[in-house]
Amino acid sequence: MEKLHIYDSLSSKLKPFVSIEKGKVGMYVCGPTVYNDVHLGNVRTFLSFDVIFRYLKYLGYKVRYVRNITDVGHLIDDIDEGEDKIAVKAKAENIEPMEVVQRYSIGFHDVMRAFNALPPSIEPTATGHLIEQIEIIKKLLISGWAYESNGSVYFDIFNYNKNNSYGELSGRDINDMLHGSRDLSGQSDKKSPLDFALWKKASSGHIMRWPSPWSNGFPGWHLECSAMSSKYLGDSFDIHGGGMDLKFPHHECEIAQNIGSSGKKGANNWIHTNMLTLNGKRMSKSTENTLLPRELLSGDSEHLTRPYTANTARFFIHQAHYRSILDFSDDALQSADKGYKRLISSRNLLEKRTKNGAKKGSFDVVKWHKSCESAMNNDFNSPQLIANLFEAAKVIQNDSKDSGILGQDGAILLAEKMDLWMHDILGLTNENVGDSNNYKTALKAAMEIVFETRKNAREKKDWTKSDSIREKLLDAGITIKDGADGSDFSIS
RNA sequence: GGUCUCGUGGCCGAGUGGCUAGGCAGAGCUCUGCAAAAGCUUGUACAGCGGUUCGAAUCCGCUCGAGACCUCCA
Structure with missing residues (x-):
């Protein structure tokens, strides 16, 4: 192909890539929730985007690559009593939630470095953008896309669905979803089980909490990405990426929030990477x-x-x-x-x-x-x-x-x-050939000397000597290859 | 149960309405003191059954099988 084409998972089409601003690309990728070690599946996703990032730069684009770190709001499940993943870990190890965040953020960065992934341009955290998140909730409340209930705020899916289609990214029908969902009547502040939390009032034992107009509480998981992507890339940007498993509900909710607060969907191209099994x-x-x-x-x-x-x-x-x-x-x-x-x-x-x-x-x-x-x-x-x-x-x-x-x-x-x-x-x-150039050069020079000695031995048909050199080096992890135009080596 | 995706030769894995994917493994040969490496040659592939077409592995339908999402996960 002459020009870059990207498969957009919102339209399910391969589209010619045209950036909004000439020569520039804004890319947002959902990063990890830092409550645990990242596994190779996580790594696959970030390496996929690393190559995308590298290639876009190669094409001459000035890329602003934003990849967040989720350090609050990601609940164990979606019922009202669901606990924050980070808080659970903190409780289990009897440490501050921010110690959990710090430990696994460092771990994540170490892994990314080990796999030679380039760092993103901006790596914002959810806790660092609470004000922005609260501002979005205010907008959504004013325009009627959200409602408050007992100190918590929820996104109103039915209201949204009147003029929009919740589920278009993941190919879902709102009625099907309703049919298959759990009955929460009597145990939830939500009007509908499909509604999702924008702000949750913290229960008495909840450690991670911040003041807001509605309660002392914490933001919903989906909100941070809307807040941070729009802050750093604008209401419309070029690429939004993440793992396939984030399509629903995370990205679906993000789109709803984006439309609710700015009238725009967010990204022009949605890229979803598949799972590592x-x-x-x-x-x-x-x-x-x-x-x-x-x-x-x-x-x-x-x-x-x-x-x-x-x-x-x-x-x-x-x-x-x-x-x-x-x-x-x-x-x-x-x-x-x-x-x-x-x-x-x-x-x-x-x-x-x-x-x-x-x-x-x-x-x-x-x-x-x-x-x-x-x-x-x-x-x-x-x-x-x-x-x-x-x-x-x-x-x-x-x-x-x-x-x-x-x-x-x-x-x-x-x-x-x-x-x-x-x-x-x-x-x-x-x-x-080693990591540093000095090391590489030195090793090469040393090997030249070894080759010279061995060549002499071989010319004298002193196979015992030449073979013993080869075997000893092999034990040290250096494999010698004798070719027509001289010897070469590789390190195993 | 609902939604969606996929099913490619021994294994992994691209692609596509007619033109060699590629890697690994296997076989033969060449090179070679031996070895290693490399090169050349080589093979049964597109789940099954129908349909559309001049032509389908590629499009459509059905069947079988696998997976993902529908509750947290990149």
């Missing part, structure tokens, strides 16, 4: 069917036979499209790991091609690069991009025997473009 079932904190990033990195899990790097996991995740369900398994990780390593070693082979042989080659790097762009323009199709990278790997491998394919110019350009796609867009780092 484990054993065919969705990863979920509540059912404990999860795999934590630290378990992946240490290999300490019943689901794994060995540890995997963050890079391998990233590669695995981006090998599937963000809108597809992806099933996590040790086998799948293992094959991703092998493929990824092969890609890296092919890329590293290019260094040799940039200095020797013909100047020009027959392979059209520019055309190849266009096809990578085309893949990403088609709703951020990272699996197709990766397939392209493997095409390039094949070309590089062939070229090491026939230097007329790439040529020096082609090799230099291809190296640049491969780095662009692998590092800048997919966020993969070249862990194979």
Whole structure:
């Protein structure tokens, strides 16, 4: 595709992307509720948006990427007596709710850093935007979209539904929902079970509470995103994203709040990322069917036979499209790991091609690069991009025997473009040769000396010596590969 | 029960009304002191049954199966 197209889950259509303000993109993504460790399913979503963020920047957009942290208001369930997730954790561990928030916010950031995700432009918290949330409630009350009941404020779905369609994002009919919902008569302040809380009056034992015109209480979960997205991106912005599971009710409620307070729906494009499953079932904190990033990195899990790097996991995740369900398994990780390593070693082979042989080659790097762009323009199709990278790997491998394919110019350009796609867009780092450049250079120099010694031994047919060097290095995690044009190494 | 999505070769996973996805694994060959790596070649695929069409894995219908949401979750 020539131009970027994005699948909009509100209209269920692939739409050409046109930003509201030329050259700028406003993107809001629902972040984590920091009451627990993030698991790999959460990570998948944020990595999907990380690639989207990176690609939009690559296209030249100035992107304002807002990803919130939910630190209040997310209740265990939707009945009136539901408790705040963070408060429950605080009570269980006998600490302040804000200690819970602090601990898991730091944990979340550590994980994001480990997976090489770029930080968002703004990372606002719900508790930091109570005034904005209260202002929205005031507006909704004045215009009649909300009502107060015993110190709590609820959004009036029936009133809203007269001129709007609550449920259009998730494809639901209000009557069906009513039919299937629990009967709350007599035990709720709500007029209808479909109504959702904008402000909740705190019960006597509730720790997290703030003053408001209606009661000492706390905001409803859905409100923060409306408040923060409109504050930082305006009433209409380009992209709103989140996991599929947030479609209903969270994003549905957000749309209702947005229309109620500003007349606008919020985002022009809704992007929903699909679930990461484990054993065919969705990863979920509540059912404990999860795999934590630290378990992946240490290999300490019943689901794994060995540890995997963050890079391998990233590669695995981006090998599937963000809108597809992806099933996590040790086998799948293992094959991703092998493929990824092969890609890296092919890329590293290019260094040799940039200095020797013909100047020009027959392979059209520019055309190849266009096809990578085309893949990403088609709703951020990272699996197709990766397939392209493997095409390039094949070309590089062939070229090491026939230097007329790439040529020096082609090799230099291809190296640049491969780095662009692998590092800048997919966020993969070249862990194979160490993290710092100093380390990389030093190791390479040391290996040259080892190769020299070994070459001498091999020329004298001293196989005992050359093999023992190779075996000892293998024990240390360094694999030697002897080729026609010299030796090379990789780190496992 | 309601709403929706999906069902691709041994496994993972793109795509699409007629043109090789790709990765991993398997087989054969080449290279090679051995090894590793790499290259080349190679295979049974689009759940089943009908329909639309010159042509469908791709569109429509039905059946079977799986999953998600409908209560908190990215």
